[in-house]
Amino acid sequence: MELGKILFVDDEEHIRNSIAQSFDLAGLSYECFSNPNQMLSRINKDFNGIVVSDIRMQPMDGIDLLEYVQRIDTDIPVILITGHGDVELAVSSLQSGAYDFFEKPYNNNRLMNCLSKALEKRLLHLKVLALQNPQSLNVMDAIIGDSAPSKRLKQQIRTIASTDVDILINGATGVGKELVARVLHALSGRAKAPFVAINCGALPLSIIESELFGHEKGSFTGATSQRIGKFEFAKGGTVFLDEIESMPLDLQVKLLRILQERNLERLGSNELIDLDIRIIAATKKDLLIESQNGNFREDLYYRLNVAVINIPSLNERKADIRLLAQYFIKKLIKVHNINKLNINSHKLIELENRDWRGNVRELKNYCERLVLGIDDVSLPEDEALKFEKMPLTERMRLYEKQEIMACLTVHNGHVQSCCDELGLPRKTFYDKLSRHELNRSDYI
Structure with missing residues (x-):
């Protein structure tokens, strides 16, 4: 899914021609219309794009268009362009849900920057909706992220998934090794067969061999019946061995034979059973170093x-954190049946500045604490120490950004309420939003 399209509406032809040149220079996709009625059919809940409109038009003006779009989907950004006499009207439109407004003559660079962010916001919203809708979920979309490292990971998965080679997944705790394994299985020719996940570090030593290879009746005390092991049960499918570094050395010998010969013997049996499986192993340690030790x-x-x-x-x-956080928060709001999210974010530092040692799992837990309204969400001790060692100017910049973010969160992005609380003129407040690359619409 890529950035969407701008639907631009203005009844003056020279303005449409002028802004079309700006769109072309900025590399933005767009369509221009002389009146809103020409583009109403394009607006629906699946529309990937934004609306930019002049206010003074006939028979349908920009405010009427805003109301029309809001009735269809309040998450479609609508940006209004106003004349000198329409500023008060445009300000009131912000309270009615407009994304932003620009007064003529407007700063072209600031407008293009605003449009780009609005397009990104709409795209992000549609991606989150897709992730929450199993019917529309592409298998690869389960791996959330558009950053360069995520794109490389997805390409590697696409390349390897269609082969039938065994795979080793390396990754720290919480990065999503099992998720990657499931995606590999779903994209392979074995997708309709079982996916059997085994945590080698969680199985007791006394039963791990029986669990993996199965056993015959009477093969040991308590073996009152025949048991099919995990490898045999996964016939035609995929076996995922998580924390393979925890597997006992004597069982590693048997696993090596399975990898080489593709057969096994149940405990208490001399009969070889052929296996048609793919093995995906995962580890959080460097297995070469482990083998050397x-x-x-x-x-x-x-x-x-x-x-x-x-x-x-x-x-x-870290470029994926915003998308991941929004996905987790929206999902957890439904899980915990929370009607309105009130986050005490007065001391929160933006998520991208944190050190996520626990990776995606830690971020998910963090988002759950936010959703549940737990107030003691604070920086770890080492992060606080890092903050204290920052130069004063950087600390002041970060503090100001946190205060503005907290204020926007509390007031749901309402600009005037933030200005009143912070004691700032409206223009100064917008200047600070621009300086800190904050967008009020992200808090609505």
Whole structure:
């Protein structure tokens, strides 16, 4: 899904021609109309784009158009362009849901910047909706993120998924190794067969062999019936071995044989059972170092280390944090049946500035605390120390940004309420929003 289209409405031809040149120079997709009625059929809940309109038009003016769009979808950004006498009307339109307004003559660079952010906001909203709708969910969309590292990861998954080679996934705790494994399975020719996930670190040593390979009746005390193991159960499908570094060394020998021979013997049996499976192993440790230290079989490491996927940490793809957070928050609001979200964000630092050692799992937990209204959401001790070591000017800049973000959150993006609370003139407040790259519409 890419950035959408601008629908621009103005009844003066020279203005349409002029702004069309600006759109072309900015590389933006657009259509121009002389009156709103010509583009009403384009507006629907799936519309990927924004509306930019003059106010003074006949028979339908910009305010009427805003109301029309709001009735269809309040999340479609509408930007109004006004003359000198329409400023008061335009300000009131912000309270009615307009994304922004510009007074003629407007600063072209500021307008193009606003349009780009509005298009990004609309695209982000549609992506979040798609993630919440299983019917429209593309398999790859389960991996949330448009950053360069995420795009590389998705391309690697597409390349490897269609092959039938065994795979080793490297990644720290919380990056989503099982999610990647499930996507690989879903995109493979084995998608209709079982996906069997096994956490090697969670299974007790006393039963792990029986769980993986199965056993015959009477093969040991308590084996009162035959049991099919996980490998055999996954016939035609995929076996996901998480935390493979935790697998006992003696079982690693049997796993190596399965990888090489594609068969196994149940405990208490001499019969070889052929296996038609793909194995995806995952680890949070460097298996080469583990093998050098005697904790992992070197021959198994080299057998697995053929098709390798390295999942980036959340700190390596911070451009995805906003999309991830919005997805988690909207999902958790429904899970906890919360009608209105009130976040005490007075001391919150923007999410991209945090050190996410727990990766996506930590971000999800953080979002859940926000949704539940837990007030003691604060910086970890080491993050607070990092903040204290910043130069004073940087600390002051960050503090001002936090205050504005907190104010926007409390007042749901209402500009005048923020100006009143912070004691700032409206123009000064907008200047600070621009300086800190904040958008009031993100808080509505």
